[in-house]
Amino acid sequence: MSRDKTPRIAFLDDIPSLREEMVAILEGAGLAATALSDPYEAIAKAERRELDLLITSLVMKPLGGFEVIRGVRGVGSDVPIIMLTSYGTEQSAIEANRLGIADYLTKPIASRELVARVRRVLKGDAEGPVTLAKMISSDSAMEAIFEKARVVASSESRILILGETGCGKQLLAHAIHEHSGRAKAPFVEVNCAAIPSGLLESELFGHEPGAFTGATKRRIGRFEAAGHGTIFLDEIGELSFDLQSKLLHVLEGGRFTRVGGNDDLKSQARLVTATNRDLHVEVEQGRFRADLFYRLNVISLTLPALRERPGDIMLLAEHFLKKFLPEGRRPPRFSNEAVQVLTTFPWPGNVRELQNVAEQIAVLHVGTEINVADLPQRIVHGADQATSPTVAAPSGNRSFRLEPFRDARDRFEREYLTESITAAGGNLAEAARRAGLDRAQFFRLAKKHGLSSNARR
Numbered sequence: 001m002s003r004d005k006t007p008r009i010a011f012l013d014d015i016p017s018l019r020e021e022m023v024a025i026l027e028g029a030g031l032a033a034t035a036l037s038d039p040y041e042a043i044a045k046a047e048r049r050e051l052d053l054l055i056t057s058l059v060m061k062p063l064g065g066f067e068v069i070r071g072v073r074g075v076g077s078d079v080p081i082i083m084l085t086s087y088g089t090e091q092s093a094i095e096a097n098r099l100g101i102a103d104y105l106t107k108p109i110a111s112r113e114l115v116a117r118v119r120r121v122l123k124g125d126a127e128g129p130v131t132l133a134k135m136i137s138s139d140s141a142m143e144a145i146f147e148k149a150r151v152v153a154s155s156e157s158r159i160l161i162l163g164e165t166g167c168g169k170q171l172l173a174h175a176i177h178e179h180s181g182r183a184k185a186p187f188v189e190v191n192c193a194a195i196p197s198g199l200l201e202s203e204l205f206g207h208e209p210g211a212f213t214g215a216t217k218r219r220i221g222r223f224e225a226a227g228h229g230t231i232f233l234d235e236i237g238e239l240s241f242d243l244q245s246k247l248l249h250v251l252e253g254g255r256f257t258r259v260g261g262n263d264d265l266k267s268q269a270r271l272v273t274a275t276n277r278d279l280h281v282e283v284e285q286g287r288f289r290a291d292l293f294y295r296l297n298v299i300s301l302t303l304p305a306l307r308e309r310p311g312d313i314m315l316l317a318e319h320f321l322k323k324f325l326p327e328g329r330r331p332p333r334f335s336n337e338a339v340q341v342l343t344t345f346p347w348p349g350n351v352r353e354l355q356n357v358a359e360q361i362a363v364l365h366v367g368t369e370i371n372v373a374d375l376p377q378r379i380v381h382g383a384d385q386a387t388s389p390t391v392a393a394p395s396g397n398r399s400f401r402l403e404p405f406r407d408a409r410d411r412f413e414r415e416y417l418t419e420s421i422t423a424a425g426g427n428l429a430e431a432a433r434r435a436g437l438d439r440a441q442f443f444r445l446a447k448k449h450g451l452s453s454n455a456r457r
């Protein structure tokens with residue numbers, strides 16, 4: 001559900017007076033709800049992604065509550081469902097739980113309690129995904145990290161975030177800042193790998209005029225800019241040995257000077273660092289100072305790679321698809337085969353890579369279903385390699401899988417077109433021009449591969 005839209009709630013029951021009562025309670029609490037009497041309509045709405053929450057009774061005609069849930073899940077919808085019943089038994093609660101419902105309520109229930117439970121499910125606090133600021137997950141290891149992050153956010157301790165590239169370290173650092181008492185002060189981020197080492201010292205600590213050639217004016221560094229906020233040093237493993245010593249000095253004394261200056265400045269900011277390197281190995285191999293490592297590693301949070309939390313793959317894919325879809329467009333659903341590919345692919349670039357794929361689909365896809373052919377070929381190929389045994393080549397010393405020529409050509413065409421259309425911002429004519437192809441030929445190829453420009457954002 002998008003945060004800025006009114007949640008679409010439907011209440012399904014075969015008794016008119018009950019439907020009216022429920023809708024009145026929800027509307028009285030400022031929640032818009034639709035009354036439904038036809039279970040097939042509820043299933044169809046779920047399939048068309050027209051619902052953010054379905055509340056269903058258990059005993060109804062022509063379909064009972066459990067049949068409705070199975071129907072909704074059967075059409076591929078993961079809309080949260082609340083079951084409401086006056087016939088609650090332990091057995092039915094167990095069955096409802098097994099079917100993955102968000103909440104199970106027994107009547108009579110006070111209006112206030114009902115509204116609170118509905119709000120909780122809509123916020124995703126119940127059985128659904130957990131969130132930490134902008135991070136979402138449905139994985140229990142991630143839930144534990146979010147919990148720990150909330151606790152340590154309010155402390156003053158330094159935090160080291162570990163994890164592969166693209167798995168959310170920056171987002172986690174920002175979430176910690178937002179949950180800390182420093183949330184109103186700046187969050188300043190420095191990517192230590194992106195700034196040439198010769199310039200990094202001045203970037204971090206600032207410089208005085210004349211400190212080096214070209215330094216004509218005083219420049220405030222990132223430590224000063226962070227004030228009482230948080231300074232996030234990403235890719236800390238890339239810091240030169242010289243800068244490691246300088247940073248250690250700041251951490252030990254809490255003070256620093258601008259390059260070329262004498263003023264002794266106090267560092268007030270809280271330090272959060274991150275790396276995708278194994279700092280233990282870096283220390284062992286003499287590339288990272290052990291004393292600095294121990295100073296940074298007061299509290300560490302390790303984010304699992306995306307492939308280690310497969311339950312997050314489709315959750316995030318659908319989240320990003322909705323995020324990047326042009327306003328007003330209904331999200332297409334992933335076919336079972338596409339889900340299979342996405343959940344098998346090892347995602348070396350983690351969430352960032354998945355986000356890029358979802359954005360590409362959101363911009364270029366037309367139609368209601370996303371099939372395997374709509375996914376980038378390298379993902380399909382990568383998933384295939386992850387599952388299929390390799391075939392030994394005749395020479396016996398190499399393994400390969402030979403793709404039929406026609407498939408390889410189609411794959412190339414599709415990837416080439418997708419990338420060129422994306423690069424041209426969805427404008428087919430411009431993409432054709434850049435590709436040096438005749439416009440009609442380009443349009444024909446795009447049509448053949450189901451790529452269109454009307455999906456522009």
Ligand SMILES: Nc1ncnc2c1ncn2[C@@H]1O[C@H](COP(=O)(O)OP(=O)(O)OP(=O)(O)O)[C@@H](O)[C@H]1O
Nearest residue numbers: 134135136164165166167168169170171276351352
């Ligand atoms: N759990 C999540 N929920 C929603 N978005 C996420 C989540 N994790 C990561 N992202 C998004 O994925 C992208 C990559 O995340 P981020 O930049 O935080 O990764 P990183 O680990 O810091 O990467 P790097 O190691 O390359 O610096 C960002 O756009 C981020 O917003």
